[in-house]
Every structure is written in structure tokens, then in C-alpha cells.
Amino acid sequence: MSEIPSELMYTKSHEWVRLESDGTATIGITDHAQELLGDLVFVELPEVGSDLAAGDACCVVESVKAASDVYMPITGEIIEVNDMLVDEPETINDSAFDDGWLFRVQPSSEVEFDDLLDADTYEAEIAD
Amino acid sequence: MSQKTVLYDKHVEYGGKMVDFAGWQMPVNYGSQMEEHHQVRQDAGMFDVSHMTIVDLKGERVREFLRYLLANDVNKLKEPGKALYSCMLREDGGVIDDLIVYYMNDGWYRMVVNAGTHDKDMAWINKQAPAFGVEVDERASVAMIAVQGPKAIEKAIQVLPLDVVEAVTDMRRFFGVDCGEWFVGRTGYTGEDGFEIMLPESEAPALWDKLAHAGVKPCGLGARDTLRLEAGMNLYGSDMTEETSPLVSGLGWTIAWEPQDRDFIGRAAIEQEREQGVKQKIVGLILEERGVLRGHQKVVVENIGEGEITSGTFSPTLKQSIALARVPAETGDTCQVDIRGKLLNARVVKPVFVRDGQAV
Numbered sequence: 001m002s003e004i005p006s007e008l009m010y011t012k013s014h015e016w017v018r019l020e021s022d023g024t025a026t027i028g029i030t031d032h033a034q035e036l037l038g039d040l041v042f043v044e045l046p047e048v049g050s051d052l053a054a055g056d057a058c059c060v061v062e063s064v065k066a067a068s069d070v071y072m073p074i075t076g077e078i079i080e081v082n083d084m085l086v087d088e089p090e091t092i093n094d095s096a097f098d099d100g101w102l103f104r105v106q107p108s109s110e111v112e113f114d115d116l117l118d119a120d121t122y123e124a125e126i127a128d
Numbered sequence: 129m130s131q132k133t134v135l136y137d138k139h140v141e142y143g144g145k146m147v148d149f150a151g152w153q154m155p156v157n158y159g160s161q162m163e164e165h166h167q168v169r170q171d172a173g174m175f176d177v178s179h180m181t182i183v184d185l186k187g188e189r190v191r192e193f194l195r196y197l198l199a200n201d202v203n204k205l206k207e208p209g210k211a212l213y214s215c216m217l218r219e220d221g222g223v224i225d226d227l228i229v230y231y232m233n234d235g236w237y238r239m240v241v242n243a244g245t246h247d248k249d250m251a252w253i254n255k256q257a258p259a260f261g262v263e264v265d266e267r268a269s270v271a272m273i274a275v276q277g278p279k280a281i282e283k284a285i286q287v288l289p290l291d292v293v294e295a296v297t298d299m300r301r302f303f304g305v306d307c308g309e310w311f312v313g314r315t316g317y318t319g320e321d322g323f324e325i326m327l328p329e330s331e332a333p334a335l336w337d338k339l340a341h342a343g344v345k346p347c348g349l350g351a352r353d354t355l356r357l358e359a360g361m362n363l364y365g366s367d368m369t370e371e372t373s374p375l376v377s378g379l380g381w382t383i384a385w386e387p388q389d390r391d392f393i394g395r396a397a398i399e400q401e402r403e404q405g406v407k408q409k410i411v412g413l414i415l416e417e418r419g420v421l422r423g424h425q426k427v428v429v430e431n432i433g434e435g436e437i438t439s440g441t442f443s444p445t446l447k448q449s450i451a452l453a454r455v456p457a458e459t460g461d462t463c464q465v466d467i468r469g470k471l472l473n474a475r476v477v478k479p480v481f482v483r484d485g486q487a488v
Contacts, residue, residue: 039160039161044419060468065161065350083274
């Protein structure tokens, strides 16, 4: 059973979002997503400074098995990316919700947070 | 409706993540594809390959039949047990399947063909066989376990029945031996030494447990694919199909052109292709930048033309991405691959990357 921290928000496409105290949002893929993908070997991160809309494909994570797009859960500007993943993409397998974060966003509107799923809803979503 | 091999319950018990493969419920991995890959390169792993099709061909004219059916020549097989890799072609030279055939005796050959091509293979073989009076016997109730890796044989003989151990002792590579209800080939699809063990279905789950107890770890289809690709072995349906001839699929070496008077199915078509000049070839690619090569990505060869990746992956042994690609025959040492709109540099190499645990 994969881990689903209750303090985070989620998307149906298996991204997680953590709202930080400074109003920015940290984004990654869920433990369930990394389990589905298997051993990660490559991450293509978005460019810092790019403005992206919710739903945009912004990042690619590839396992030995397959490539998968990561979608922007919310609209905003990319303000930081987790460069460590370039050399150590397997960090996502080991720590999807923590060291394996992908990028940070300055949200353009807070309204969209209402569209995200809470932990219970996401858990129901991925249940067989 | 997916079929299950007799080892299905074992896969579930050992934590296998089951997926549909060619109409069979098979384990893609038991946790980590990467660990299973290294296990086979460095120690010993086992694969359930019971979904593959085993066909016994018997009759007085069975050799003559196979010399007509296959592009390689079973006349090369002089010693009982010796195995041969061959393509089975259509009249137009397209590849129906690739297979292994073992010479058992003058009236009996055993063939192993792919699971995904079962129906069309059996239809084709059954269509050709009557003219030669050959009896086609599909051995559906036989299970098959491939035990592969540098320590595979050492570990397997600890748990095989004594008569089987005696039969396989000193058996050379690419031979097989019939041990009554069991059959063991020193063959595989990983680039490592090992056995492919055929045995009655009823005995397979117990052997699986014994092998696991001896330190042979269960491995899934995921690792099987990265291992075969590192070894430069073709995968039917990806690297060759009915639409491609063996000459543009890196399989020219499997065609026995001599003797010239041997008539085999597809001969006229591929002879004509050879005379007109073969336009493409299969090469190995090593990506020189970060990224992962995948099947169907476009290959760009400057000033020459374009090609396509037929199989690509991340190589756990080389820690770089590798691929097999069909490219123009004139392709030299370098090319570029279009990955999501970006052209990345790749080195063109012979299509074999790893053998017996070592980078080639």
C-alpha cells in the first residue's frame, strides 16, 4: 500500500502539491506513481521562470519501463527545480514526497487549489 | 480472457506485479526491475517462460521439412541436442517468427517459438507439415523455467533431480538434453550462461520454490527485456515483423545461403533483395546525452537519411541509454535521435552491448 500524506493535495494524474508558508507550492509525483513507473532513470525538469497553466505537461519522468509526463496541478511560474534529480532520479523512488520533489511554483491564483483532491479522495481514486 | 501459466500462483506469492503479455498474465517484476537485472548479470535469476510454445516435430522426413520451413539450415546440426536459431519466413521474406530448434534425433526435432505469435505459427507449421508427413505435436502441458546468470548453473544443479544433473553435466553451450519428462537446454535470452528447463507442469511450482531457496531470484519480463537488449538479441514484433525481411533486421547471419540448391520458404524474395542491395541495417545506439531511447523514436543521419529505433531502454549495466535501430545502410559512426522534438547525439555501435556480465 502506498503512502498518502494527509497534509498534501493531489491530482488524478498523480502529482502532489504542498502549500508552503510563504505562499509558494512544492510539487512532485506520488508514491503510487513511482510504484507504477518502477525504477526511475531520467528526469527532464521544467525551466525556471516559465509560466505554465494548470494541466500543461511540464516535466518528464522516465523509468526503465516507460516515459511519463508530469502535469502542472496549478497555474503559476516555476521558481525552483530539484536539480539533484538530474544525477539521482532514483531519489523519487526512495522519497517521493520529500527529497524527490520536482519543482516549486509561485501560484498565480489560489482559487485552483479547490480543484485539487484531498488525501482521502486521492486514495479512493487510486483504489482498484 | 488472459491465460495463466502453472506458475501464476507462485508469481503472486513471490510478490510479482502481474501484467497482460501476449494474452498471458505474467510478472513484469517482483519489486525492482533494476535489481532483477543486476541479479542476472552478477548472480542468478529465473524467469517463467511457460507461455512460450514448445512444438515437437516428428517423422522420417522431418529434416527435409525443416530445411524447407526455416531460413537457417538444420543440416548444420550434426550432434544430438545441438540447437539452432532461425527465422521462419513468409514467401515474400517477411519474418513470421524467430525460434530455437533442437536436433533430438533423425526423426525428432524440438522447436520453441514465441507466445505472441502462437496462433499464426501453429497455423503456418500445420499448413506446411502434411506434405512431408511430419507430425506436429504442441506440448501445451510443459512448463519452462529459464535460469540465467554467472551462478545459474551452479545453483540450479543443487536442486535438479539427480538424473537430470547427470545428463546436464559437461553439456556445452547451445545444446539441450532430453531427460525423459524433463528437457534442459543450455540456452537463454539474457547474454548470460544458464539453463532453460522444460518439465511437466505438475512439477514446476516445486522446482520454482527449490530454485528460490537455492538463491535463484525470480525475475520478471521487465528485466528480461533490458537483459536481451543489452545482449543485442532481437525481439519479435519490435525489431522484426512480417513487414521486414531478416536482411534489414540484423538477422542476415541466421540465413544459410549455402547450399544454393536448398529451397526454403522466402528464399527467392530475400535473394532478390540481396541482389538489389540491402537498403537498411540494424545497428546499436548509445545515447551520449541524458535521456532514454525508446522504440519508434526517429533517427536522423546527417546527409544520409532517417531511420527508426526498434527497441530502446536504459541499460542498467552501462548506466546509459541504448537501442537497436533500423537505419540507412550507409550510416557511419554517429547519428541523432529525436526525443520530444530535441535532437540528441548518439554513437552507432555493433548491436551488442553486454556479454557474460561485461560491457562489449
